Amino acid sequence: MLALLHLLCLPLLSYALSNDAMRQRRVYQLVTDRFASPSNSSSAPCNVASAPYCGGTYKGIVGKLDYIKGMGFDTVWISPVVSNIGGTTGHGQAYHGYWTLDPAKLNDNFGTADDLKALSAALHAKGMYLMVDIVVNHVAATSGSSFSPSSSYGQFSTAASYHPFCWITDYTNQTQVEQCWLGDDQVALPDLNTDSSTVSAYWNAWIKKLVSDYSIDLIRIDTVKHVAQSFWPSFLASAGVGNVGEVLDGSPSYVGAYQKSAQINPFNYPIYYPLVRAFNGTGGNMTELINMSGSVKSSFSDPTLLGGFLNNHDNPRFESWVSDAALIKNAHAYSFVSDSVPYLYYGSEAGFKGGADPLNREPLWTSNFNTGSDLYKFFASLNAARAAAGNASTSFYTTQMTLTSLSAKDLLIAKGPLLSVLTSRGASGASNSINIPQTSSGWGNNVAITDALTCAQFNTASNGALSVPIEGGMPRVLIETSKRGSLCSNSTSTNTSTGGKSAAGRRGVVDGMLALSAGAVALLGGAMML
Numbered sequence: 001m002l003a004l005l006h007l008l009c010l011p012l013l014s015y016a017l018s019n020d021a022m023r024q025r026r027v028y029q030l031v032t033d034r035f036a037s038p039s040n041s042s043s044a045p046c047n048v049a050s051a052p053y054c055g056g057t058y059k060g061i062v063g064k065l066d067y068i069k070g071m072g073f074d075t076v077w078i079s080p081v082v083s084n085i086g087g088t089t090g091h092g093q094a095y096h097g098y099w100t101l102d103p104a105k106l107n108d109n110f111g112t113a114d115d116l117k118a119l120s121a122a123l124h125a126k127g128m129y130l131m132v133d134i135v136v137n138h139v140a141a142t143s144g145s146s147f148s149p150s151s152s153y154g155q156f157s158t159a160a161s162y163h164p165f166c167w168i169t170d171y172t173n174q175t176q177v178e179q180c181w182l183g184d185d186q187v188a189l190p191d192l193n194t195d196s197s198t199v200s201a202y203w204n205a206w207i208k209k210l211v212s213d214y215s216i217d218l219i220r221i222d223t224v225k226h227v228a229q230s231f232w233p234s235f236l237a238s239a240g241v242g243n244v245g246e247v248l249d250g251s252p253s254y255v256g257a258y259q260k261s262a263q264i265n266p267f268n269y270p271i272y273y274p275l276v277r278a279f280n281g282t283g284g285n286m287t288e289l290i291n292m293s294g295s296v297k298s299s300f301s302d303p304t305l306l307g308g309f310l311n312n313h314d315n316p317r318f319e320s321w322v323s324d325a326a327l328i329k330n331a332h333a334y335s336f337v338s339d340s341v342p343y344l345y346y347g348s349e350a351g352f353k354g355g356a357d358p359l360n361r362e363p364l365w366t367s368n369f370n371t372g373s374d375l376y377k378f379f380a381s382l383n384a385a386r387a388a389a390g391n392a393s394t395s396f397y398t399t400q401m402t403l404t405s406l407s408a409k410d411l412l413i414a415k416g417p418l419l420s421v422l423t424s425r426g427a428s429g430a431s432n433s434i435n436i437p438q439t440s441s442g443w444g445n446n447v448a449i450t451d452a453l454t455c456a457q458f459n460t461a462s463n464g465a466l467s468v469p470i471e472g473g474m475p476r477v478l479i480e481t482s483k484r485g486s487l488c489s490n491s492t493s494t495n496t497s498t499g500g501k502s503a504a505g506r507r508g509v510v511d512g513m514l515a516l517s518a519g520a521v522a523l524l525g526g527a528m529m530l
């Protein structure tokens with residue numbers, strides 16, 4: 001028995017498996033203060049414009065895990081957990097968690113240490129993972145040039161822990177980006193001297209303890225480009241868990257260097273800007289997106305480990321620019337059918353449209369956590385498609401996609417066994433069919449194909465080509481019916497192009513997918529916490 005356990009455990013300890021496990025995640029990003037309050041009253045006020053704490057807590061999240069899991073997500077990214085500066089600043093309160101005071105203490109607005117442990121345990125009990133946001137670049141203060149650290153900052157109570165005051169004014173000057181301060185006179189972010197061995201030793205011990213105290217599975221790292229690359233490898237080794245890092249820059253070579261040289265798995269900010277432009281109206285052209293995906297491939301050591309997103313807490317929601325429901329779905333679908341690990345920012349499923357920070361951090365409780373909405377089911381279908389592809393082929397997650405332009409507005413993404421068609425035609429755009437040649441799909445002659453989004457079925461022709469209609473400008477996410485597993489298993493539609501599908505059928509799809517993957521998820525969870 002012991003020998004068997006040994007055999008089972010050994011390969012799970014390897015660092016490589018941590019990356020394998022990362023690729024299979026589907027991440028739901030929430031702002032702890034804005035996701036769920038214990039009372040969950042849909043009328044509880046939250047004036048986002050004035051940026052106050054609105055009452056969301058860890059207990060609130062625990063109560064809504066089925067809402068997240070039911071959409072097919074298996075990982076929850078929560079806000080930074082450490083204690084923050086109090087009071088109301090010129091930019092409101094520290095409800096987002098990025099204004100660190102003492103990193104050795106927790107932010108008690110979100111609950112107690114036991115509440116955070118309970119959240120971690122509740123996630124693991126459901127075969128899900130906890131991703132915690134962490135900040136090592138800075139602390140926060142309400143004064144810039146006159147900042148003088150005190151014992152409230154815990155370990156960082158003397159000037160020796162900081163880079164001398166200067167604002168970052170030139171983002172092309174990397175020394176400035178690393179050593180000067182973010183923020184402004186309302187809220188300064190005093191820059192820690194992460195180049196000092198005392199500071200880096202503190203952070204290394206801190207992350208090890210945080211991960212262990214709260215059984216954290218993954219970390220999201222803030223302000224990565226503001227800390228020297230040489231800081232990260234030993235910090236990540238101390239963390240001992242997978243990471244996704246924020247390198248907020250549109251240049252693939254600049255961002256790619258953090259993966260090549262510093263073991264960070266960045267969010268795919270280089271693709272974000274062309275992605276928005278591709279679907280930011282019905283004139284959207286796919287060329288820039290295709291070209292950027294090529295640059296990303298050559299600039300990163302492994303594009304399948306990047307974080308793919310359309311929305312997050314720092315940018316205006318895509319829906320604040322675009323109201324066409326089909327364009328919104330196409331833009332969101334990209335992150336789920338392409339190489340990156342998919343991230344969904346909470347509220348996208350509720351149709352939130354908030355603009356620039358702080359308006360993009362709406363309370364979710366006003367939505368009543370509706371699991372019956374068209375968008376909720378849309379994201380569930382995308383997750384189910386990704387899971388089905390991974391179940392059908394072990395190489396799905398590591399296979400790099402191929403992007404082909406089918407026309408100026410139509411994009412084919414091949415990532416076997418998934419083949420997706422995204423289009424910027426828009427809800428009232430043309431409905432002419434897309435022709436996918438066998439050379440692009442690799443599908444056999446006369447085989448049945450399922451669209452994961454509608455459960456409609458099609459057949460390839462006797463030469464293997466597939467003609468698939470575009471309806472209402474909606475994307476298509478296609479997989480061979482023989483490989484779909486439980487995806488659309490409750491569907492009654494066959495060989496149709498109309499894609500009629502009952503809501504009940506769709507729910508069955510998601511439930512089936514989660515049941516299938518639960519064992520694997522639990523196994524990986526054990527590995528990641530070892």
Ligand code: ABC
Binds near residue numbers: 135222224246313358
């Ligand atoms: C508060 C208010 C805002 C107000 C702001 C000045 O102060 O809420 O209304 O406008 C936290 C809070 C924020 C808060 C800030 C500052 O603290 O969440 O609400 O804003 O007090 C991370 C987090 C972010 C967090 C912090 C600080 C850092 O995700 O939520 O903010 O812990 C830079 C950093 C990046 C940081 C971001 C907010 O600022 O690099 O880590 N995000 C250029 C620069 C980027 C820069 C970006 C800012 O501008 O290169 O470094 O990000 O908009 C592309 C280019 C890019 C360019 C973009 C805009 O365009 O290639 O280089 O980015 O094409």
Ligand code: CA
Binds near residue numbers: 137178180191192226
């Ligand atoms: Ca710095």
